Amino acid sequence: MAASQENTLIGLCDEAIDNNKKTRSTFYTSKIGGEPDKLPAVCLMCPSCSLCKSPLIHVVQVYCPLDTSPYHRTINVFACTNTDCHGKCDGWKVLRSQCLESxxxxxxxxxxxxxxxxxxxxxxxxxxxxxxxxxxxxxxxxxxxxxxxxxxxxQTTSMSATKAAPDxxxxxxxxxxxxxxxDSQPKGPAFKPFYISVVEESDFTRDTGMEHAQELLREYEQREGATMMELGDCGGGGEEKYEKAEARHGDAVFSGFMKKVSLCPEQVLRYYRNGSPLFISKPMLDLKQMVPPCSYCGSGRTFEFQLMPALVTLLCTSDDNSELAVEFGTVLVYTCHSSCWKSGSNSPMEEFAVVQPDPDQRLFK
Structure with a gap:
């Protein structure tokens, strides 16, 4: 999953990962669930929830090197399965790890x-x-x-030669x-692991079968009195214009989200570093107030990718008796704009996640 592109990249759930086979996942792998794969020389410990102190569960791993950087780069997202922590930013952790090819x-x-x-x-x-x-x-x-x-x-110990055959x-x-x-912490539960395959969002708009969908879109715009371009401005960037796109039913942001997702309802992840996120509801604060600067170098943070509602139903465990679950509308991941990394560092950098609950969870079940 490259970190620079002209179009938004869409992540789709692919086949299940079987780590019992010789072809195991590595830090090169973008995946759902499972356990995070550590990079060489980087100590990746299981983080805890800032609210309830429970161990967080690994949600996704995204391999996303930057074209202008010599570093391999992997981002791991963790979430708390405690229902009291759902929908709260402090119940999530984002860790960025990097290493050189050497x-x-x-x-x-x-x-x-x-x-x-x-x-x-x-x-x-x-x-x-x-x-x-x-x-x-x-x-x-x-x-x-x-x-x-x-x-x-x-490690093997040297064994002195002996004429007699040892037992x-x-x-x-x-x-x-x-x-x-x-690791002093016992191995905890994990979500079933799946590979993430990547396609360009533009592939869906070029599909010859989209003519009917475009016609429905035009009818919707005429009926609601808001254009797709206006609703698209609600997707992020530094200068959102929410008042400009108020649909008649009063929720233009959610409508824009749903129309965008309708191009590919199965998408579990949207990737567009330095691009605009797709909000599911109108943020309470603007981006500068929501997203703090990098705590390591002081640089501003930029949007990198977001988790989508279709991912919720995939986050389940192999244990039928387990009730682990994570509920959200969308999770926006922001990372250091300069992707700072100190050579020789053995600890991942913590980034920031903005969690928006689903205004109507029933639509995705």
Whole structure:
């Protein structure tokens, strides 16, 4: 998902992710749910809700490098599933992580050297007791999957040569797994993971089957006394003009939102860095009052992407007995305009989310 484009990019739910397979997700992956994938040298811990202090659940991961930056760049969004925290900005956390390609290569080389060392030091008969005994879950691709044990390395102890064949117990003793940076927090629940596929919004407007929809749109504009261009101004930017587009039923912002979404009701995410967000209701404050500047470098923040209502129904767990859920109308993610990052940093940068509840949740169920 590129971070600069002429058109809005639409994120759609793709196939489910099966991390039991060899093709696991990495920080390159844009996805729904699951556990966030850490970047090399970045410690990504599970954040807590600022309101109720409960652990937050991972909602989406977006890989979005900037064309003018040498950094890999991934944004992870977390939410509180406590109903009292729904619709409140403090119940959400946005973390931005970055790394250089040299960090990726170093991590890959270190993992490769570690595997070679394990193979050289382990006795040849270590594969006799398990079909895949030499497969210890070390990632073949760059980036490790974020788990409860944040970084787990395979170490083997040297075994002095002996003429007598060792028994099975001595074989097992020659292998040991030591844990580094053990995460004290137990692994919590997670939403089912799905890949996110990306298309341009303009692809839908060019669809030959949209003529009828455009005709209905023109009829709506005549009936409500507001044009699509006027309603589109409600979508954001620094100079919104809400009074200009008051439809007869009094909710021009929501109408504009619904008409825009109707081009692709299945969209779970809209991406347009430095573009205009699509508000679902009229904001109580203007953008300068709503969105604080970057707390690290002081630069202003810019709109990057937003989560859409269709995502709500996809946020479910594999446990049928679990009642975890997140309710929202749309979540607008704002990030540092300069995407500041200190070389060698091992902590993600916290960004800002504006949460708008759904004026009529029934429309999306």
């Amino acid at each position: 960090d990726v290569k170093s991590s890959t080389e270190a993992a490769g050297a570690q595997q070679v060392s394990a193979v050289q030091e382990a006795p040849m008969f270590s594969t006799d007791w398990c079909d895949d005994a030499d497969d210890w879950g070390v990632e073949e691709e760059c980036g490790e999957t974020w788990t409860t044990s944040q970084t787990q390395t395979l 099975v117990s001595s074989q097992l003793q020659s292998l040991s797994i030591s844990t580094v940076e053990e």
